[in-house]
Amino acid sequence: MQDTLTHRQLKSLIHVSNVINSKLDIDTIFDSIMNETISVVEAAGGGSIWIFDKNQNRLIAKSAQGLFYPHIFRQIKLVSGESMTGMSFAAKKCLIFWNEVEIKQALSTLTPDNRDLLDQSIPSNFHFTSVISSPILQNGKCIGVITLDSFEQSLQFKQEDINLLEAIGHQAAVALEKSILYNEKEKMVQKLSHSIEIHRNLANLVVNGEGIQSIMDYIHKTIGQQMFLFDEIGELRASACYSSFSDEMTEFMKAYAKQIILTLENSHTVSEISLNDETYQLVVLPLGSKLKSLGGLILLSKQKMNEVDIAALEHACTVISLELGKEQAVFESQQRLRGEFVTKLFSGQIDEALIQKAKNLNFDPNRNYVAILINFEDKVNENKVIGNHLIRNLLHMANSFLGRNSQVMAVRDENQIVSLLSLPSRVSSSNIFAEIKELAKNLQNEITNKYKEIDVSIGIGRIKQGLIFVHESFVEATKCIKFLKNYRFDHRVLSYTDLGVQRFILQNSKEELIDFIHEVLGPLIEYEKTRKGELLSTLIVFLDQNQNIKKTADSLHIHTNTLSYRLKRIEEILLIDLNDSQPLFNIHLAINIYQYINEKDTDILQLSKS
Secondary structure, three states: OOOOOOHHHHHHHHHHHHHHHHOOOHHHHHHHHHHHHHHHOOOOOEEEEEEEEOOOOEEEEEEEEEOOOHHHHOOOEEOOOOHHHHHHHHHOOOEEEOOHHHHHHHHOOOOHHHHHHHHHHOOOOOOOOEEEEEEEEEOOEEEEEEEEEEOOOOOOOOHHHHHHHHHHHHHHHHHHHHHHHHHHHHHHHHHHHHHHHHHHHHHHHHHOOOOHHHHHHHHHHHHOOEEEEEOOOOOEEEEEOOOOOOHHHHHHHHHHHHHHHHHOOOOOEEEEEEEOOEEEEEEEEEEEOOOOEEEEEEEEEOOOOOHHHHHHHHHHHHHHHHHHHHHHHHHHHHHHHHHHHHHHHHOOOOOHHHHHHHHHOOOOOOOEEEEEEEEEEEOOOOOOOOOHHHHHHHHHHHHHHHOOOOEEEEEEEOOEEEEEEEEOOOOOHHHHHHHHHHHHHHHHHHHHHHOOOEEEEEEEOOOEEOHHHHHHHHHHHHHHHHHHHHEOOOOOEEEHHHOOOHHHHOOOOHHHHHHHHHHHHHHHHHHHOOOOOHHHHHHHHHHHOOOOHHHHHHHHOOOHHHHHHHHHHHHHHHOOOOOOHHHHHHHHHHHHHHHHEOOOOOOHHHOOOO
């Protein structure tokens, strides 16, 4: 090397080596290398260093010195084999272009955009006369190119210039490797510092009692990705997303969580999904422990998440799990205390201690109150106990729906939710009651739509003035649930005021009711056994139409003479006069019971009196 390099070039090479060892900023190193090389190579009027970018699959100009407009030149991006620089990169060896003809042929490979940028970056009175391009090799792999350009016919590149350029290429490879290692180290230090800062800030949020949503918002703001928190049955507890994240995409995430939440392992999983023609990395992290799952945290990212970020997320999951555990402990404690209060209140055992407890719970003893019972049954197994996690969600829904315009306390009682509503004492009872019933219907519809596996029945007692009478409303709500379980009713929401004579039905056993139906309608039922069943149905419609002959005939699509014949036949069979109010009352009552009774085990039409 000493035989082929001049003394000046050797000094230059030593200077380049000193620059590399004294500086860590790669752009500064490249500029220094380029300046030093141009100054020591007599024929060089300009030069550039190109580094291959894997992501763009292009050679990028990192430094352009000499007779160039660098800010324009550095916009050029070359593919392998494009121009003199790209050819050297592809060949992995130093190439010399001795004249304008060879240079023009090499430049013909430039894309129109790159050619335009090249023309803009070199003053019009300068033209390439010769060019040297030498590869930057690292472990036998070409990672870039150093190119020197001559613009004077009288100056030619020499062999020692080629040797110097190759030697500087080795130095550039060392500099690049050193810079990459340094940058990776710096990035790792920054990531670790960032992770420690996240840990510290999360701890502060917990200490300050900010709650789950604040924790989610902080993680979203810090990491910059879409975040979703689901409970152990896949219900969305909290989320933090950009406004561009659509409702449709959120619904997709809810459906996805329902599928995977019960299969979560102890460690995180990373996969890819496509949403609205965009690819996301999906990171799922479990919450809680293997023995007691609390749900999962799901993150959607358009960029690949590194291990440091995932480690920070795992720490966040620990914090969230502790917060969820605390919330559950508080919830269970509140449920126990409120359950004891409601149980004693609805038993009618009211004393001064209970009144004081009500005041402590912000329930004014003198306001109006109404009791609401929400009963749940598994459609497959009616004896199955509803799980705690599901009951928690149902309690939240009950409080949300029923408490919109009222103070509400909802507690669990086996497969029921017992709700106590506090209402202003100076409000029209009819208006407020209609509103309560509408809210209960909306709640029943929401639960039914969300949880297909359970049946929901809601019983509403009457409004009572003062806490001392609220147990009466509870008894009435209980009777409504009993009625819904045992008798036919169009809707699964029933208030005690909806019940007329049916209230008296509730005071008798099913056997007594069947006996009464048989005593009043027995002969007609026996007669119907071997016939079309048109007389009993005619009687029901006749009573529904308030004994109006024309309306009944129209409803049955028969002639009035036919109807008159049927009614006369009914009177003969039952030995009554349908114009006599006393037997007509009994028939009304028997038909009413007949229509409401739920025939699970007994067919009334098969009754026979022994």
